[in-house]
Amino acid sequence: MPDQLHNPIESPEFTDIDDVLAALDQIIDLSIKENSTAALFAYVYRRTTAKVKQGIEEGRFDDNDRMELFDVAFAGKYIEAYWQYRNGEEVPEVWEQAFSPAKDNQLILQYILLGMNAHINYDLGIAAAEFSRDGNIQDLKADFMLINQLLEELVDEIQGRISRVSPMVFLLDWMGKNNDEAIINFSINKARGQAWNFAVRLTEAPQSHKADIIAGVDQKMTSLARLVSNPPGFFLPKVLGVIRYFETKDVGSVIHNIQQKNP
Template structure:
């Protein structure tokens, strides 16, 4: 895998994500599920930048790169036997357990959006510059929601009851996916606004608090309360168990 010095553009990020997906295919690693979803959303953001959808398209590419490096760092550390941030450690450890494919997606989103994104945004737009980022930051929500249909269709190829839930819920589960994205990004923006003007030790306190929140949310994703637990067991029971085959079907 290339070092960060070569990851300067969205195309560099996409190549790195392709390498991670290939590694997960070779190792039958469930971490590839989130990597695939992240690769698809990154490609959609690239389309938005090329179409000049943002007020500051160059800054949005910088944000995408800084943001992606946090995931790439975490994955590299984990693969080398190191310890990434606790939220990523939680997500990667869950890849060794028989969770539903959708749970792996949500755990990755929790670590990367709820935690990483706010830190990356504050780095790209420190101090008072953070307010000028808000419009473009929020515009990403629409781009992400645009691909929910596509992602649901692809997940349905390897998780048959995912579509059954879609039919029974009158597409409310799609709204739930979008809600998860929006809520995670709202938390990320709140963190960015706290971090941008902050200095240590205050900054470290904010990051620690955000990390603890992510761990709490991650535990709920892994072991949801009430009827969700048996429902997820049923969903998992009929899913494609071979991660390599699942990833190949997702990418078709």
């Protein structure tokens, strides 16, 4: 964890999705100023949140008002973890892994996947279970799964934009044909499927068991994060080193380039 700040910055308050977008902008701007890789996941998550907002405005969900409330609750998990970590407070271990990988030893894609792992595989199930306090979690399932489609629409866009600042990242696609390592085959659909199963387990479990279930998922997803950060074997780490060598290193330049609609 970082050293305790002399003047800790408080997590911003927000009540709707526009407040969430503003809070994410704050994280991105601060991270760019500090040349912190925290900006990378924050940017991708901002795009995801904007995509959900667009889906709400287009009426794509069964209950659009409910989806906005749920998205705000879900986003709050990440934003709270960010400020807690920044202020030297304890965070779930999976977020510890996402926020503190070796700064000179990760790809742009790895930083993003570490954030996605923590927020989807861990936060999302908890947020969904908490949002369904009456136990009717199945009422949320259709809208929960529709977000998969919105994310799939976003994934290709983000991958294409990452290639502008990581020109050798295509090597991962080439290797992925014959490799099952986490860095290559991290799946949004599988992650959200796992998150849904986690949410159902939490909802159905007795109160006395919930903490153990959450701790177990934290441990499991922390192990996955370690594989993403440090994949085993000989050949794959060498390829990651080649990709990393050719990547843009300045965080502000990375964000600027992937923000552009056209190359």
